[in-house]
Amino acid sequence: MQEAQKYSRYSFLLDQTARRVKQYAKQRFRELGWTITIDQWAVLKQLYDKGDLNQRELATNTFKDHPTMTRIIDLLKVKNLIERKSHPTDRRSFIIALTFEGRAMVEDCLPEVQKIRMKAWENLSDEDFQEFKRILESIYKNLS
Amino acid sequence: MQEAQKYSRYSFLLDQTARRVKQYAKQRFRELGWTITIDQWAVLKQLYDKGDLNQRELATNTFKDHPTMTRIIDLLKVKNLIERKSHPTDRRSFIIALTFEGRAMVEDCLPEVQKIRMKAWENLSDEDFQEFKRILESIYKNLS
């Protein structure tokens, strides 16, 4: 089982790299004096791109589970970046919307966030990106 | 900044896939009735491969920080899978060693864990593995 031993390492590498990426972004966010986390950013950006969504949709789009989404939204609400509006016809559901401050925050942060993201791709090509994407998607699918 | 938008997606994909891998392993562990987590497994395996180590070495080898390692070791100790032995010359340090049960656990689990790991690589080639490794390492280095 030589093969298994070798491939087993992918999971550590994957985990380490994913953590490094988040850690780097977190560091930069802090250096820039921003009070939100990367995961909170992802939610804001999603709302900015897609418009108002309910929590289920937000959770699905950002690949987070519902309890996590509830908490992220609680935190963003405290910071006045989003608001929970009641759904017109479904009383179980909330519509999440960016506030004025939330929208401004996204627009202020976006260029810097893109710089942060690009940093990881230095010295990597477009083909690398395609390969990377293909392999990640394949792994994801294999485990679903 | 079309490029940035496109490449930005890698971070989500990376995060999602890494989480999926952990989640899948966690599920399988539970289905098999094992009471340890993936991260706890990593520590046990490390001790099995490398022999007794102190907590600093364990943390470094598994890419975890010291507080996290302290906690994982606490949990493994409660389960009687490892023991903390005092260092012969350095009274700050502990030597962590597998117990008999810990060693047996690793040997019992190893084949299944390898199956779990291999599952992710279905339909992927050895070249894919090399590419994947190269890109992950490159990203990691870019952010260090």
Next chain:
DNA sequence: TTATTTTGATTGTCATACTAATAATTAATT
């Protein structure tokens, strides 16, 4: 030797995950 710095481990805090369980509401079934 004494003072300073470094190191190994721990504790505390906050945020994120996964799971299970629950409440409230809506949809589907009979």
Next chain:
DNA sequence: AATTAATTATTAGTATGACAATCAAAATAA
């Protein structure tokens, strides 16, 4: 229409992860 099933969101419990601060012990410098 009444019952049952499914859905939306929440709460609670456990684990991990990053970071800061602390303690004790060891190493180094003065």
